[in-house]
Amino acid sequence: MTLIALDVMSGDLGAQECVPAALLALESDVSLRLKLVGQARVIAPLLEAVALAPGVRDRLELIEASEIITMSDAPREAIRRKKQSSMRIAADLVHDGLAAGMVSAGNTGALTAISHFVLKCLPEVERAPIMTSIPNRRAFTQLLDVGANLRATPVQLRQFAIMGAIVARDVHGHERPRVGLLNIGEEETKGHDLVQEAHALLKDFKPVDWKKSGDQAIFDYVGFVEGQDIFSGDIDVVVTDGFTGNVALKTMEGVAGLIGDRLKREFTADLPSKLAGMAARPVLKRVSASLDPRRFNGAIMVGLKHIVVKSHGSADRYAMAQAIAIAATAVRKRLVQHVSQALGSGDHSTC
Amino acid sequence: MTLIALDVMSGDLGAQECVPAALLALESDVSLRLKLVGQARVIAPLLEAVALAPGVRDRLELIEASEIITMSDAPREAIRRKKQSSMRIAADLVHDGLAAGMVSAGNTGALTAISHFVLKCLPEVERAPIMTSIPNRRAFTQLLDVGANLRATPVQLRQFAIMGAIVARDVHGHERPRVGLLNIGEEETKGHDLVQEAHALLKDFKPVDWKKSGDQAIFDYVGFVEGQDIFSGDIDVVVTDGFTGNVALKTMEGVAGLIGDRLKREFTADLPSKLAGMAARPVLKRVSASLDPRRFNGAIMVGLKHIVVKSHGSADRYAMAQAIAIAATAVRKRLVQHVSQALGSGDHSTC
Numbered sequence A, B: 001m002t003l004i005a006l007d008v009m010s011g012d013l014g015a016q017e018c019v020p021a022a023l024l025a026l027e028s029d030v031s032l033r034l035k036l037v038g039q040a041r042v043i044a045p046l047l048e049a050v051a052l053a054p055g056v057r058d059r060l061e062l063i064e065a066s067e068i069i070t071m072s073d074a075p076r077e078a079i080r081r082k083k084q085s086s087m088r089i090a091a092d093l094v095h096d097g098l099a100a101g102m103v104s105a106g107n108t109g110a111l112t113a114i115s116h117f118v119l120k121c122l123p124e125v126e127r128a129p130i131m132t133s134i135p136n137r138r139a140f141t142q143l144l145d146v147g148a149n150l151r152a153t154p155v156q157l158r159q160f161a162i163m164g165a166i167v168a169r170d171v172h173g174h175e176r177p178r179v180g181l182l183n184i185g186e187e188e189t190k191g192h193d194l195v196q197e198a199h200a201l202l203k204d205f206k207p208v209d210w211k212k213s214g215d216q217a218i219f220d221y222v223g224f225v226e227g228q229d230i231f232s233g234d235i236d237v238v239v240t241d242g243f244t245g246n247v248a249l250k251t252m253e254g255v256a257g258l259i260g261d262r263l264k265r266e267f268t269a270d271l272p273s274k275l276a277g278m279a280a281r282p283v284l285k286r287v288s289a290s291l292d293p294r295r296f297n298g299a300i301m302v303g304l305k306h307i308v309v310k311s312h313g314s315a316d317r318y319a320m321a322q323a324i325a326i327a328a329t330a331v332r333k334r335l336v337q338h339v340s341q342a343l344g345s346g347d348h349s350t351c
Helices: A015-028 A040-048 A075-081 A086-095 A108-119 A154-170 A193-203 A227-231 A242-266 A271-290 A317-332 A335-343 B015-028 B040-048 B075-081 B086-095 B108-119 B154-170 B193-203 B227-231 B242-266 B271-290 B317-332 B335-343
Strands: A002-007 A032-038 A060-064 A101-104 A130-135 A140-144 A178-182 A220-225 A237-239 A299-301 A307-310 B002-007 B032-038 B060-064 B101-104 B130-135 B140-144 B178-182 B220-225 B237-239 B299-301 B307-310
Touching (some): A002 A015, A002 A086, A015 A060, A015 A317, A032 A040, A032 A086, A032 A317, A060 A086, A086 A101, A086 A108, A086 A307, A101 A317, A108 A307, A130 A227, A130 A242, A140 A154, A140 A227, A140 A242, A154 A178, A154 A237, A154 A335, A178 A227, A178 A242, A193 A220, A227 A242, A227 B242, A242 A271, A242 B271, A271 B242, A271 B271, A299 A317, B002 B086, B002 B317, B015 B060, B032 B040, B032 B086, B032 B317, B040 B060, B060 B086, B075 B086, B075 B108, B086 B101, B086 B108, B086 B307, B108 B299, B108 B307, B130 B154, B130 B227, B140 B154, B140 B227, B154 B178, B154 B193, B154 B237, B154 B335, B178 B193, B178 B227, B178 B242, B299 B317, B307 B317
Parallel strands (some): A002 A032, A032 A060, A101 A307, A140 A237, A178 A237, B002 B032, B002 B101, B101 B307, B178 B220, B178 B237
Antiparallel strands (some): A130 A140, A299 A307, B130 B140
């Protein structure tokens, strides 16, 4: 059994979507147990409203948490003042060994702060980045950091690269992932001092420095990559700081929305376009489904002593169920141990 | 007559596309004169190969420049060692009053360095950002900086906001543009110290501080915006540093390419899809044309004492002709004077 704590009160849609998500996840994974953390008076009616599949109720437990961290709570205040929040209590459960990992769709800054404060980084890790899957021309690119650490030092960017490679290998099956450092050009002369220094660290990085067994590199560092390379399919892991990564992620969503909007507008512009739209609908639906962010919701905060998965704030039940599945997979793959091993002989932490 | 110097040797495609672009621009704008700066032995055969429309040859002059700045030249080296390059000589012509503005598709770092070194910022401006048009749900959003200054201080970000508003008003016809500061969330608590400080400066910014006549604000500062807001149509000017802006810009291109690729793949997957694709082709072409980056090529480097327009490195002749038209418009609109007036009573320069 894999036991995950779910913060059901956070996110734009809160318990209304998180509770059904929990049921979807439990129904599709019989080795999963969930602790639903939140206000029982909100959660109980939502559970009562649905007919639970057999065996689901037994794998479900309610944990009362009276407070909610909102999107406008500052991270420090969230730690200091909201000790009874669903996010904090979910983290406490993981810390106390009562759950193997947690999932939250809440305030990214608060989740980052609470994860670092309660669950701690691995001794080898300075800061834990958030890593998410982005569709590319072949499959998926892993992008990190997408918002946990707004700034990152060169040493931290190197750690992000190593951790990203481990997740890409263990969770996404890339045997020797190709890792690139996000910059404004591919040429070695491009970029500010921070990416230049990170590049120098990664270029000179010998496998023997950080992988204890064998001399096989865990990843291939391909050097600088640009925004468009996230989607080419030639790069498996793209490394950047959390500010840039978050802007890139939200820009992607914006462009996809704009193109969807233009397609809708043009396919309804006049009668011939509407007829063409009817003929094209099955094809457009396939394209839309293949890029549907709900399919790859669930960003791992990697480098902590436990598994924390961040769901998109506006995730619906299907997207949220996907994030729960990611957390379960990460626990089962022993991701924390593998990251710790990979970084074993590396730098030491200040987390 | 508006006289523009065109660096025809730079960019991924060089004179092969820049020379035809010059002819297209001259044919469509009878008040335009161009100085083609580059290697005469390369340019002359390209001119001889085409039948020039009447009156075009007279508005065209060749200026010899023996060197070329490549994409891998470091900005400092470009200034120090390539004084005979087409980019440098184009800037020198503008400096010497022999052209009113210049256009180049070359190395952004080198163009930024040469523009600042040869043409200088306005006395009120610290650093000149590059500003480009991005399609949104209604029309276009102006995004700056997309790559001139990899870092920006809060004061510089405030200057970017003012300059962006002036370009949006004068060149793009937004009477009182809505200006937002790019961040990882809209809430006031979000973001690192740099965006927090810039936000404080912009929030407290009174029109009387920087606009000499009247008490009408030139723009409305709407606060923090996120990546997806670039495309909503609700924001006219989005302000960020050159690193983040460049990553956002290239990410957009990547997403658009990915979606185009998926559409192509699905519309050729089987016979019914192919038939649907034939029916949908005119509609898809309209969507594609409405988002074609060639239509809005030409990013203004704003805040200099003269007009400099950066074309996309891979611009073809049509895109390059559009960049030339932008430069001519900026000169005719007296953009430099208006920016100088708007910043008139503001901060002083270190450029």
